[in-house]
Amino acid sequence: MKGKKPYLACLPAVAAAVLLLVLAAPSRAAHGNGTKESPKEESSTLQFPVPPPPFSEGIFPCSECHAEMTPNPKRRKLEEEHTNIVLNHGQGRWCLDCHDLKNRDKLHLISGEKVGFDESYRLCGQCHGDKYRDWKVGVHGKRTGYWNGKKEYLLCPNCHNPHNPRFKPLAPKPPPVRPEDIR
Amino acid sequence: MKTRGNPQEDRPMSDTETREQRIFRLSRRKALKGLAAGVGALAIPGRKASALTWQDFLQKNFRELTRAEVQTIIARLEKEYSARFKKDVKVKATPPIEGVLYGYGLDLSRCIGCRRCVYGCVDENNQSRDPQIQWIRVLQLEKEKGVDLEHAEYYYNPKEVPAPGHFYMPVQCQQCRLPPCVKVCPVQATWKENDGIVVVDYNWCIGCRYCMAACPYGARHFNWKKAGLPAGEMNPETHYLGNRPRPVGVVEKCTFCIQRTREQPGKYPACVEVCPTGTRKFGNLLDPESEIRYIIENKRVFILKEDLNTQPQFYYFYAT
Secondary structure, eight states: TTTTTHHHEEEHHHHHHHHHHHHHHHHHHHHHHHHHHHHHHHHHHHOOOOOOOOOOOTOOOOOHTTTOOOOOOOOOOOOOOOOTTOOOOOSSSOOGGGGGGOTTOOOOOOOEEEEEEHHHHHTTTTTTTHHHHHTTTOOOOOOEEBTTTOOOOOOOOHHTTTTBSOOOBOOOOOOOOOHHHGG | OOOOOTTTOSSSOHHHHHHHHHHHHHHHHHHHHHHHHHHHHSSSOTSSSSSHHHHHHHHHOOOGGGGHHHHHHHHHHHHEEEEEEESSEEEEEOOOOTTTEEEEEEEEOOOOOOOHHHHHHHHHTTOOTTTTTOOOOEEEEEETTTOGGGGOBSSSSSSBBTTTTEEEEEEOOOOOOHHHHHHOTTTTTTTEEESOOOEEEEOOOOOOOOHHHHHHTTTOEOOOOOOOOOOOOOOEEEETTTTTTOTTTOOOOOOOOHHHHHHOBOEEEEEEEEOOOEEEEEEEETOTTTTHHHHHHEEEETTTTTTGHHHHHHSEEEEO
């Protein structure tokens, strides 16, 4: 009996330790998930609820085609693919200024940081800082939703084609009836 | 003996004659009164008239109604509209939200004059399609001349907008802080609510159109005929002071989409939501975090016809 006593005394301590581990497991897992996303990404997603990027049909993910291709960083005119894209955005630009060479499903900032297509406003904001500042507070661009509640933003490419960003003219709706034509 | 009471008579009338004549006159006045009362009695609904008409006839000004009376009236209107448009029409009487003063911003550097707002407003607010009533007018102005209303073109219709050398300026009710339209209304059928929206009680309006003459922005419109509003296009979400169907002979105007903006949470007005260029901004002037406050504090802002001291809650601005 005397020999068993220390063993028995250990039991509650072991049980407590096991219990603690079990309790701690979910919180550790949650913490682990949280660290996967950078805090910057998390805050921007929370702050600007944007719709999915307006991709042309079947174009995304880009890696579907590009994964098997050897990346060619040489500045050139594309003659086989993407020939429909006319780049009319500033001067002297080309694809890899914004698109990432290694990960085709991402864009990259000047700093080298990779951003998703759903965060393209950070990329555009590098040059168009004044527009980005206005967009963040809801002054540039269209915002829908609720004036005193949840607001919905649009991404820059929802209105501006990133390769040719000038806003396209629209056909106006019919003019009002002239008073002399009212019967 | 000559005819009594003839003014052409040479001989002056005796006291008795004058008295008799007065008696005659008085009795004639009485007769006229009786006649007027009779005609009046014919004009008011008879016993066979529906209860609806009687209630309409006796309804007080909206601001004098008790809550219970408002509920009764709303129930009556809902029944009437639902039968007329063959759909479930809802009429709200949502009061202003505490601590809210609506403000509107319009970015002149963005508007391309596509008139989407005009038709978005018509769809939302049940304006008459024929004869046409539109609460928003989009003016085409020349860039060289700036905001020069005398040279504004209202019926522009190019193939595509913006037309070169031009900019566009939509004008609608400016929800003035000192509204001349409210000042001139002889029956107080129009007033400014606590959240800054100028509203009309269509059941109280007598259709004198003084307010239209007083408004310097041409923002008020008159129902000359029965509204041509197809049942299929009728928006059943309505507000008593806003987009419910209007009777003939009353004035109507923009209410910042009172049926949308007074809700919790409140949607943006239809014109804001429909604008493809994000020209239109809306929010609470009393909230320092709102878009409209940011615009007023950081952008070049002006109000239309400032010299008239109407003090609009509608701000034009240039974002760039």
